[in-house]
Amino acid sequence: MKQPPVVQRPKFIQTLQWVFRPMPYMEECAKHYGDIFYLKLSSFGSGVMVSNPQALQQILSNDTKQFSAPGETNQIFEVFTGKYSVFTLSGAQHQRQRQLMMPPFHGDRMRTYAETIAKVTEEIMSRWQVGESFSARTATQAITLRVIMQAVFGLYEGPRAQQLEKLLGEMLDKGSSPLSVTMLYFPFLQKDLGSWSPWGQFIRRREQVDRLIYEEIRERRANFDPSRTDILNLLMAARDEAGEAMTDEELRDELMALLTAGHETTATALAWALYWIHKIPEVREKLLAELDSLGDNPDSNAIFKLPYLNAVYCETLRIYPVGMLTFPRVVQEPVNLVGYDLQPGTVLLGSIYLTHQREDLYPEPKRFKPERFLERQFSPYEFLPFGGGARRCIGFAFAQFEMKMVLAKVLSSLDLALADDREVTPVRRGLVTAPNRSIQLLVKGERKVKSRNLETVSS
Ligand code: HEM
Structure with a gap:
């Protein structure tokens, strides 16, 4: 029986490495142990880390048979999203909830979000002044939070919406510090020592968020409007096999x-995209030439299909994937995984980051090179920023669409530049990754579409 190699370091040290420098740590382990190894942490997160595409294919295409994707292994999310969200549900309940939530995030529905995305991006861009700089991530987070709020609640304005937007932003910002993450990984630190203590502050903010969401749910139930197409309406109208509707608590958890999940990830990916585009002049030039070729007011479908924009989007999520890992999968029956014998109960973690850094797939993996996505096609187990199988990201089409629309809008409207040339590297931010420092962008002026293209439009 051949078992995956076990990383030979004390659990406590491994946990600290994992919390404070997850990406360099994964790379060190992969260099030493190869593309399948066993990481042992103090609490959540232990498991066999896999970055072998053949093994990932076996795991993700046999979800629910040889391998399950149980919600219990995602307990770490419970402090944000409660017991009843799609993250923590398992088996048939999980599948049913996913099916319920998929339609608003798919295909044709994207067009209906195009207008919202354009409007919100314009609102946020109007805050930027020529000659001044702004933080890329603060700006993209403002855009993605407002967009997801509109998708979830429908047209959503007024004091409650503003308060909810502010509190959610704060909750995630504060919850992403290394101290907060340490508290997530060491549950004994989760002590409410009053409103001044970090955990106490988190709990109080979460209570305020809950109060606002419950108020919204109650109001919407009292005045139910079947013609609305937002996600809250859809979830309120859903019935299970016994004809039961979701409870308020279930609705709250799913909305959370x-x-x-629907804004932080996309915000970070967009900030990285803006960084790379302005860091490498040829990338920006090629992208602008492609966008300009569509002329004034291009159709969202035409933007979505642009090949170079797509390559930039893919390379952004390849080089520093916002989600480092897939959610854990658990072995159900004795199984041989590319030469290793695994016993039932073994936890498997797909390392998206390590897979995307493989030299054999992506030569010079630390170089941002969109062309690789024009030169060859990668399988869903070689390029997997949204995971795969039974827990593949529900919002992947939404995120992809949103990123392309926001980039197209910002780049064609404004002439931007990086405010400084210092290097930016990825670090942990909460349970995902983000740039290690603020990426500041300078607004140099407004952009005009070249007359050549305007002629194309008018002809
Ligand atoms: C660039 C943006 C995003 C990235 C990189 C990302 C990445 C991921 C990854 C890696 C997973 C785990 C997949 C697996 O275990 O196989 C996931 C799950 C999930 N994502 Fe995303 N995501 C993004 C945007 C979004 C958006 C916009 C939404 C919702 C509007 C969303 C909702 C979810 C949900 C609900 C799950 C859990 C699915 C389940 O447990 O069945 N994500 N995402």
Whole structure:
């Protein structure tokens, strides 16, 4: 029986490495132990880390048979999203909830979000002044939070919406510090020592968020409007096999899952994209030439299909994937995984980051090179920023669409530049990754579409 190699370091040290420098740590382990190894942490997160595409294919295409994707292994999210969100549900309940939530995030529905995305991006861009600089991540987070709020609640304005937007932003910002993450990984630190203590502050903010969400749910139930197409309406109208509707608590947890997962990830990815585009002049030039070729007011579908924009989007999520890992999968029956014998109960973690850094797939993996996505096609187990199988990201089409629309809008409207040339590297931010420092962008002026293209439009 051949077992995966076990990383030979004390659990406590491994946990600290994992919390404070997850990416360099994964790379060190992969260099030493190869593309399948066993990481042992103090609490959540232990498991066999896999970055072998053949093994990932076996795991993700046999979800629910040889391998399950149980919600219990995602307990770490419970403090944000409660017990009843899609993150923490398992088996048939999980599948049913996913099916319920998929339609608003798919295909044709994207067009209906195009207008919202454009409007919100314009609102946020109007805050930027020529000659001044702004933080890329603060700006993209403002855009993605407002967009997901509109998708979840429909047209959503007024004091409650503003308060909810502010509190959610704060909750995630504060919850992303290394101290907060340490508290997530060491549950004994989760002590409410009053409103001044970090955990106490988190709990109080979460209570305020809950109060606002419950108020919204109650109001919407009292005045139910079947013609609305937002996600809250859809979830309120859903019935299970016994004809039961979702309870208020179930609705709250699901909304929290979408509001949190639905904006932080996309905001970070967009900030990285803006960084790379302005860091490498040829990338920006090629992208602008492609965008300009569509002329004034291009159709969202035409933007979505642009090949170089797509390559920039893919390379952004390849080089520093916002989600470092897939959610854990658990072995159900004795199984041989590319030569290793695994016993039932073994936890498997797909390392998206390590897979995307493989030299054999992505030569010079630390170089940002969109062309690699024009030169060859990667399988879903070689390029997997949204995971795969039974827990593949529900919002992947939404995120992809949103990123392309925001980039197209910002780049064609404004002439931007990086305010400084210092290097930016990825670090942990909460349970995902983000740039290690603020990426400041300078607004140099407004952009005009070249007359050549305007002629194309008018002809
Ligand atoms: C660039 C943006 C995003 C990235 C990189 C990302 C990445 C991921 C990854 C890696 C997973 C785990 C997949 C697995 O275990 O196989 C996931 C799950 C999930 N994502 Fe995303 N995501 C993004 C945006 C979004 C958006 C916009 C939404 C919602 C509007 C969303 C909602 C979810 C949900 C609900 C799950 C859990 C699915 C389940 O447990 O069945 N994500 N995402």
